[in-house]
Amino acid sequence: MFRRLPDPDTPTVTLSVDGRSIEARAGDSVAAALLAAGIVTCRTTPVGEAPRAPYCMMGVCFDCLVEIDGMASRQACLVRVRDGMRIDTQHGKRQAAP
Amino acid sequence: MAPTREHDVAVIGGGLVGAAIAWGLARLGERVAVLDEGDVAFRASRGNFALVWVQSKGLGLAPYAAWTKRSSDGWAGFADMLHDETGLDVAFQRPGGLHLCLSESELAARHGYLMRLHNQPDMVSYPHEMLERRAVEALLPEIGPEVAGASFCPLDGHCNSLRLLRALHTGMQRHGATYLANHIVERIDPEAGGFRLATSGGAVRAGKLVLAAGIGNARLAPMVGLSVPVRPQRGQIIATERVQPFLNHPITTIRQTDEGSILIGDSVEEAGFDDTVGLGVVATMAERAVRMLPLLGRLNVVRSWAALRVMTQDGFPIYDQSERCPGAFVATCHSGVTLAANHALVFAPMLRDAALPAELAPFSAKRFDVPAAA
Numbered sequence: 001m002f003r004r005l006p007d008p009d010t011p012t013v014t015l016s017v018d019g020r021s022i023e024a025r026a027g028d029s030v031a032a033a034l035l036a037a038g039i040v041t042c043r044t045t046p047v048g049e050a051p052r053a054p055y056c057m058m059g060v061c062f063d064c065l066v067e068i069d070g071m072a073s074r075q076a077c078l079v080r081v082r083d084g085m086r087i088d089t090q091h092g093k094r095q096a097a098p
Numbered sequence: 099m100a101p102t103r104e105h106d107v108a109v110i111g112g113g114l115v116g117a118a119i120a121w122g123l124a125r126l127g128e129r130v131a132v133l134d135e136g137d138v139a140f141r142a143s144r145g146n147f148a149l150v151w152v153q154s155k156g157l158g159l160a161p162y163a164a165w166t167k168r169s170s171d172g173w174a175g176f177a178d179m180l181h182d183e184t185g186l187d188v189a190f191q192r193p194g195g196l197h198l199c200l201s202e203s204e205l206a207a208r209h210g211y212l213m214r215l216h217n218q219p220d221m222v223s224y225p226h227e228m229l230e231r232r233a234v235e236a237l238l239p240e241i242g243p244e245v246a247g248a249s250f251c252p253l254d255g256h257c258n259s260l261r262l263l264r265a266l267h268t269g270m271q272r273h274g275a276t277y278l279a280n281h282i283v284e285r286i287d288p289e290a291g292g293f294r295l296a297t298s299g300g301a302v303r304a305g306k307l308v309l310a311a312g313i314g315n316a317r318l319a320p321m322v323g324l325s326v327p328v329r330p331q332r333g334q335i336i337a338t339e340r341v342q343p344f345l346n347h348p349i350t351t352i353r354q355t356d357e358g359s360i361l362i363g364d365s366v367e368e369a370g371f372d373d374t375v376g377l378g379v380v381a382t383m384a385e386r387a388v389r390m391l392p393l394l395g396r397l398n399v400v401r402s403w404a405a406l407r408v409m410t411q412d413g414f415p416i417y418d419q420s421e422r423c424p425g426a427f428v429a430t431c432h433s434g435v436t437l438a439a440n441h442a443l444v445f446a447p448m449l450r451d452a453a454l455p456a457e458l459a460p461f462s463a464k465r466f467d468v469p470a471a472a
Contacts, residue, residue, distance in 0.1 A: 046340035047357050073339055073398050093358045096341040096393050097240070 002035050013083040024081045031064045031076035042066050043090035105131040108304035113143035114434035116310035117266035122446025124273035133281040145405025147363045148259035150436045153251035157215040159414045161460040164222035170253050172439035186265040188257050189356035195254025197350045198245050198390050205247045226251040242392045256348045258356050259435050286321040288423045309428040312408045323422030325463050330406035335363035338397040352387050362387040373404045407432040417461040419454050
């Protein structure tokens, strides 16, 4: 869906998404890394369970919520990737307990 | 030309009190008009906490406890009727509710309060108990270390009050009621066979009328010889993101909605008509909620709001018929959710018959009158 602009000097980092490894570029937001890896559905809604994708990419729409390193409902567009980061997509309502 | 309409009853106010009464009257075959204000209204019915609550109500007026219990007992059937008529599930549940105490002294104070309540003469009897921490833990394993105990009442429950408002409006219109938005009542004139209401949307005529306009009743009541001393009392609510169901019992100040949100609420503030949210109060509410249920600290807050309760000076409802203008009634309370079943299924038939029985006499606003010197 998305293609990166050429940027050969940026180092690569590795994340896990739902247990699968993907590569991203240092400086990517989690949302950008997901989209670049072709992962478009980052969650389903809590009541209707409709699929949702990152949309505004600037912290406003709250559609890109994912679990990051065990913390649920974080805005993927506002968190930068880090090597070894664990991302889990969310399905329906999150758990209140850890 | 402003339209003129003929109705058996004009209900002034389209919130939970007015809509419940209007639905109750319409299903009895009365021709009902509901006059609502519009977006300028304070609309307590859109900002409430949605408990259907029994425990702790009625200290100082035992008949209020009986009236509340009666509505609570009628609620399941009421919800079923609404569902059958409209297809809308108002998500009524009655799992029993808890009032959590965060110290031994809070627990002792709660116990004393409930003893005074239940020791009143003519107090209705219903099951309720004080629970030690261990018993609370069995019901709510997530409680924090400071919780000393709780009072528990199996009659307490909750619902989806926004859907309740929608179901009442849908239901009353199916029964032929006319909903008139943006009809602010400016003047009420008794005339032969009823009343003429001058409104911002034109004149409306009706045989009887019910003031169910919340805080607006204070302004409207003198037009028909009634006195309804009510004031706004602010309450604030915090809503979190939706989470998997875990809170199996509503707590006085915390409940999980049918769709998963956690609501934290029930502040009590004298702030006049100011319905803005104040960070200080919201922060205190959140802090107490996290002490009760520490896992709430992990949840994202998605919004908070304030709304204005409709409060009398003793906190109890007012139901009255005007002596100067028979056929003019008032119904006002701050528990439009809890009492909705009574308003629809008990109070509406009284209005149709144009007589309030002795059972409702304790709720007359005459209780506020200073007795005349002998």
